[in-house]
Amino acid sequence: MDPHKDTDRSRDRSQPLENLGPDETMKAESNYLRGTIEQSLADEVTAGVTETDNKLLKFHGMYQQDDRDIRDERRRQKLEPEYTFMVRLRLPGGVVSPGQWLAIDDLARRFGRDSLRLTTRQTFQYHYVDRQNLQTLLNELREVLIDTKAACGDDSRGVMATVNPNLSAIHSQVYAIASEASDHAVHRTTGYEEIWYQEERPAGEKKAPLKQVAAEDEQEPFYGKTYMPRKFKIGFAVPPSNDIDVYSQDLGFIAVAEDGELKGFNVAIGGGMGRTDRAPETYPRLADVIGYVDADQVIPVVDAVMSVQRDFGDRTNRAHARFKYTVDDKGVDWIKAEIEHRLGFDFGPASPFEFTSNGDPLGWVKGEDGREHCTLFIQNGRLTNQPGKPLLDGMKALAEIHKGSFLCTPNQNVIIADVEPEDRPAIEAVLKEHGLGEFEGASALRLNSMACVAFPTCALAMAESERYLPDLITKVDAILDANGLREEPITIRMTGCPNGCARPYIAEIALTGRAPGKYNLYFGGGFHGQRLNKMYLENVGEEAILEALEETLGRYAEEREPDERFGDFAIRAGIVPEVKEGRFFND
Numbered sequence: 001m002d003p004h005k006d007t008d009r010s011r012d013r014s015q016p017l018e019n020l021g022p023d024e025t026m027k028a029e030s031n032y033l034r035g036t037i038e039q040s041l042a043d044e045v046t047a048g049v050t051e052t053d054n055k056l057l058k059f060h061g062m063y064q065q066d067d068r069d070i071r072d073e074r075r076r077q078k079l080e081p082e083y084t085f086m087v088r089l090r091l092p093g094g095v096v097s098p099g100q101w102l103a104i105d106d107l108a109r110r111f112g113r114d115s116l117r118l119t120t121r122q123t124f125q126y127h128y129v130d131r132q133n134l135q136t137l138l139n140e141l142r143e144v145l146i147d148t149k150a151a152c153g154d155d156s157r158g159v160m161a162t163v164n165p166n167l168s169a170i171h172s173q174v175y176a177i178a179s180e181a182s183d184h185a186v187h188r189t190t191g192y193e194e195i196w197y198q199e200e201r202p203a204g205e206k207k208a209p210l211k212q213v214a215a216e217d218e219q220e221p222f223y224g225k226t227y228m229p230r231k232f233k234i235g236f237a238v239p240p241s242n243d244i245d246v247y248s249q250d251l252g253f254i255a256v257a258e259d260g261e262l263k264g265f266n267v268a269i270g271g272g273m274g275r276t277d278r279a280p281e282t283y284p285r286l287a288d289v290i291g292y293v294d295a296d297q298v299i300p301v302v303d304a305v306m307s308v309q310r311d312f313g314d315r316t317n318r319a320h321a322r323f324k325y326t327v328d329d330k331g332v333d334w335i336k337a338e339i340e341h342r343l344g345f346d347f348g349p350a351s352p353f354e355f356t357s358n359g360d361p362l363g364w365v366k367g368e369d370g371r372e373h374c375t376l377f378i379q380n381g382r383l384t385n386q387p388g389k390p391l392l393d394g395m396k397a398l399a400e401i402h403k404g405s406f407l408c409t410p411n412q413n414v415i416i417a418d419v420e421p422e423d424r425p426a427i428e429a430v431l432k433e434h435g436l437g438e439f440e441g442a443s444a445l446r447l448n449s450m451a452c453v454a455f456p457t458c459a460l461a462m463a464e465s466e467r468y469l470p471d472l473i474t475k476v477d478a479i480l481d482a483n484g485l486r487e488e489p490i491t492i493r494m495t496g497c498p499n500g501c502a503r504p505y506i507a508e509i510a511l512t513g514r515a516p517g518k519y520n521l522y523f524g525g526g527f528h529g530q531r532l533n534k535m536y537l538e539n540v541g542e543e544a545i546l547e548a549l550e551e552t553l554g555r556y557a558e559e560r561e562p563d564e565r566f567g568d569f570a571i572r573a574g575i576v577p578e579v580k581e582g583r584f585f586n587d
């Protein structure tokens with residue numbers, strides 16, 4: 001069968017839409033994601049958009065938000081929330097040219113309050129964009145060949161790819177495949193072009209009748225009218241780096257090379273991070289490796305795996321609609337057999353591979369072709385101009401002279417890639433002038449830290465994250481210093497809620513927000529992203545967190561075995577039990 005067509009043999013097509021979740025009806029009735037977005041954008045009564053259009057806008061890569069720092073004050077003044085928009089770019093593999101960087105930077109200054117946010121999936125976000133500026137922003141991005149399609153919403157999200165310019169041949173091949181997968185899996189509706197670029201709807205286009213999913217759908221041959229049950233994430237890892245956290249992806253590809261040449265990929269399915277506190281039926285899950293395919297089979301595998309989730313994912317309960325739950329409900333073997341059936345061939349046995357880290361090696365490295373690459377530490381991915389730290393200006397100055405490319409990393413950092421040796425001094429001068437290379441001296445824990453956006457823009461945040469983690473780490477640094485652990489790479493990740501946007505459940509130390517100033521504390525994640533962690537303390541404040549860290553890091557310094565990682569130690573020492581499967585995360 002052709003998995004790209006929505007003609008699966010097993011889904012009950014007679015199930016009426018009203019028996020499914022309300023978002024399914026909303027998608028089906030949206031006229032392929034058009035909704036009334038154009039009317040909402042022109043509404044003079046409010047600065048926001050309707051609730052339905054807000055949901056549809058996600059498929060166009062943007063979210064309506066309001067500044068939570070001033071929400072209560074505006075409520076007191078009987079004003080509507082200060083609505084603005086977050087805009088996320090589609091940037092497979094996180095690669096941008098200097099020209100694109102300059103365009104992205106210019107838009108941040110004009111429409112994004114002089115701030116750019118590097119995300120945990122290798123792209124940029126603007127915050128605080130006013131509704132009337134969205135169209136200009138998207139059109140100017142288009143001029144540099146960037147769009148925001150499917151950056152959010154129930155579809156295939158930003159496709160990740162390992163950034164390891166040290167292995168340039170394989171990196172560029174994997175990047176090319178990741179880009180192809182992104183272009184292939186992105187939705188096809190011309191609603192995006194009509195609304196944002198004011199393009200005419202192609203002549204002769206039929207208005208398809210409303211039903212759950214049209215079998216022969218001209219607008220969306222793969223997705224149909226109801227798109228995916230939930231977001232679907234794809235990533236490509238190139239061992240030994242697991243920077244993309246391949247086990248957290250719905251569909252992960254692990255590159256297999258032979259004699260320096262890309263041969264194919266091991267395929268991993270069913271990863272995901274999000275959970276909800278006090279809802280034990282929700283849990284993070286690490287992907288299972290189900291076999292091997294040759295490199296030219298990647299796109300058919302994307303189709304087959306996504307079509308299985310499209311057809312069997314839960315469309316009644318969004319909290320249970322991610323692929324990880326479909327995989328657990330049906331069983332890995334059943335899902336694998338269904339994928340193979342749709343592919344028309346079986347996976348080969350998985351090839352051996354080894355990951356060593358999920359962090360970024362910082363500083364300069366020389367690639368196989370003699371060009372040099374410098375990975376910069378950008379704390380929590382936030383690029384702004386602060387007194388003494390003009391990071392946004394610094395990156396702009398780099399983009400003005402750099403001749404290679406920039407790579408956004410999955411750890412919210414940036415690589416200045418492909419620098420000819422003779423150009424390095426000029427780059428280094430810019431780094432020095434703008435305080436961009438000043439990570440030497442920072443603890444290895446800080447350099448392996450990540451925090452999600454959280455307050456003030458994220459509607460779901462329950463506690464601070466990006467604005468708090470740097471200060472907390474300064475306090476943890478004192479504990480590290482007291483125990484001689486400053487140079488010890490330990491991963492620490494913080495999120496403002498349990499949704500897991502900084503992939504906290506695979507960090508050696510993690511904090512997820514419960515309420516202002518209160519966090520769950522976790523230990524025991526795998527250093528290269530291979531193991532989930534386990535909750536150690538629930539709903540605690542800074543004092544308890546520092547006390548727990550003092551005790552456990554102290555024990556680690558004293559009792560660890562040579563080369564033992566902190567996460568491994570936490571399990572061996574019985575500080576937390578090992579979580580062998582996501583399903584048992586909450587036990």
Ligand code: SRM
Pocket residue numbers: 063065086088118119120121122123124125151157158230233248271272273274275322381451452453454457458459460499500501502503
């Ligand atoms: Fe996320 C929702 C930010 C990566 C799991 N995420 C959100 C929203 C859009 C909040 C909302 O729904 O109102 C956040 C916007 C905050 C803001 O103000 O910008 C948000 N997520 C982010 C980013 C920007 C965090 C960051 O600091 O970098 C990351 C953008 C990535 C990108 O470029 O596409 C981001 N989010 C992730 C990841 C990590 C990953 O994909 O590698 C995860 C965990 C992996 C996963 O999906 O399982 C993640 N975000 C979630 C979830 C929980 C989803 C779930 O099914 O369990 C939500 C809530 C939801 O979808 O209902 C969420």
Ligand code: SF4
Pocket residue numbers: 452453454455458459460461462465495496497498499500501502
């Ligand atoms: Fe917002 Fe929660 Fe994601 Fe942080 S983890 S960005 S608080 S949804």
